[in-house]
Amino acid sequence: MNPIFTLIFIALSSYSFSQNGYLKKKELFLGADSIEGKRIIAGMYLVSTDSLTLQMDLTILDNWIPKDSMTELLTLDQSSIRQPLFMFPYPSDTIPAYRYVNERGFELYLAKEPCFESYHQDGVKMNVSCQFTLAQVYLPEYKKFYVHSLPLMYLK
Numbered sequence: 024m025n026p027i028f029t030l031i032f033i034a035l036s037s038y039s040f041s042q043n044g045y046l047k048k049k050e051l052f053l054g055a056d057s058i059e060g061k062r063i064i065a066g067m068y069l070v071s072t073d074s075l076t077l078q079m080d081l082t083i084l085d086n087w088i089p090k091d092s093m094t095e096l097l098t099l100d101q102s103s104i105r106q107p108l109f110m111f112p113y114p115s116d117t118i119p120a121y122r123y124v125n126e127r128g129f130e131l132y133l134a135k136e137p138c139f140e141s142y143h144q145d146g147v148k149m150n151v152s153c154q155f156t157l158a159q160v161y162l163p164e165y166k167k168f169y170v171h172s173l174p175l176m177y178l179k
Contacts (some may be wrong), residue, residue: 051068052068076096078122080093100121130160
């Protein structure tokens with residue numbers, strides 16, 4: 024294989040994957056809702072440990088009183104990268120999502136990041152900015168003793 028082609032392919036692949044589910048820094052997501060008659064607040068920090076794995080630090084509060092806290096490693100379901108297989112049921116739209124799971128039964132949906140291009144006044148592209156905005160955590164069966172779902176979380 025031509026070394027120049029290989030270098031271009033690696034560069035495009037790494038750029039492409041950076042736009043597909045890879046967090047470049049630690050991100051905070053928060054959500055609150057009334058669920059099953061309880062005021063639930065959920066917050067989590069997400070950070071990539073490598074290109075396929077996220078570390079999730081999740082805290083659940085009931086009326087601002089800590090109820091549960093956990094740290095989990097989640098792996099990207101690679102089928103969610105290129106195809107819209109997983110969606111957020113959002114009031115005004117459905118939003119495609121990346122799906123992360125682990126063997127303990129945790130499931131995280133992370134909305135595919137919208138990207139915005141900015142241009143110089145003479146029409147030259149300056150940069151592309153992409154940002155995740157929504158996350159939803161589904162608890163495994165053994166963690167559903169308190170509530171069956173967590174609120175939709177927004178990037179803060």
